[in-house]
Amino acid sequence: MNNQLLEQVLEIAASAGRAAMEHYGSDAPVEYKEDNSPLTLADKAAHFVIVNSLQVLDPWLPVLSEESDKDEIADRKSWHDFWVVDPLDGSKEFIKQSGQFTVNIARVQGDEPVLGVVHAPATGEYYYASRGDGAFAIRADGSVDEIIVSPADPPGLRIVASKDHAGPQVEALLERLDGAECVSMGSSLKFCLVAEGKADFYPRLVPTMEWDTAAAQCILETAGGYLVDLSGRRLLYNKDDLRNPSVLAYGDDSMDWRALLEED
Secondary structure: HHHHHHHHHHHHHHHHHHHHHOOOOOOOOOOEEOOOOEEOHHHHHHHHHHHHHHHOOOOOOOEEEEEHHHHHHOOOOOOEEEEEEEEEOOHHHHHHHOOOOOEEEEEEEEOOEEEEEEEEEOEEEEEEEEEEOOOEEOOOOOOOOEEEEEOOOHOOOOEEEEEEOOOHHHHHHOOOOOOOOEEOOOOOHHHHHHOOOOOOEEOOOOOOOOHHHHHHHHHHHOOOOOOEEOOOEOOOOOOOOOOOOOOEEEEOOOOOOOHHHHHO
């Protein structure tokens, strides 16, 4: 994946972030989708910017977005090279004005993500990777760091939990591990914490969709980490069902994370 393409996608993410931030802190009404997840004007604005910009970049490459119409993605199983987009991951965090929401853009080829950009508009930070070229973070001050996962320290594990979707199994795990540090975070930033070595383990045992994970998976795996289902199989894309199974994100594969989660 060439550097010019990555730079173009970073700029598209930045533009979508600016469009979303125009609605940050507003009292505009919030719609709710069939699954009861919120849909804000920021979601719609970011979706419009991303889809239109990607189509200018390559009009032949289809786009799968969380905000795509059902008809737009009906023929996706015939796609072999396409974009997977979550225009605003963490809409609840956006509404709460926590700053922990992201713009996610991934390129998927076959069944795996090969390019990923995760942008946090409220902080100005970016995480990005393309397969084989390393994973990086752009900090709020503009500095760029290459990121890599870190070895786990069993007596003091750093476990990431979702603010809204931790679930009873994860809560039981945290209660069991007295020395563990819990990092509560919103959106796909949780995966990025593992990717940059600031956390060891992120169990996500409640449903996600392909657009929730594709960009972050590319970053995590390029940084040396793993995203697998509960059987240890790598998470793949363009599945029959866009819903993902329960997944485990981690950096150190010398630990048996599944066994840790299943202990009584």
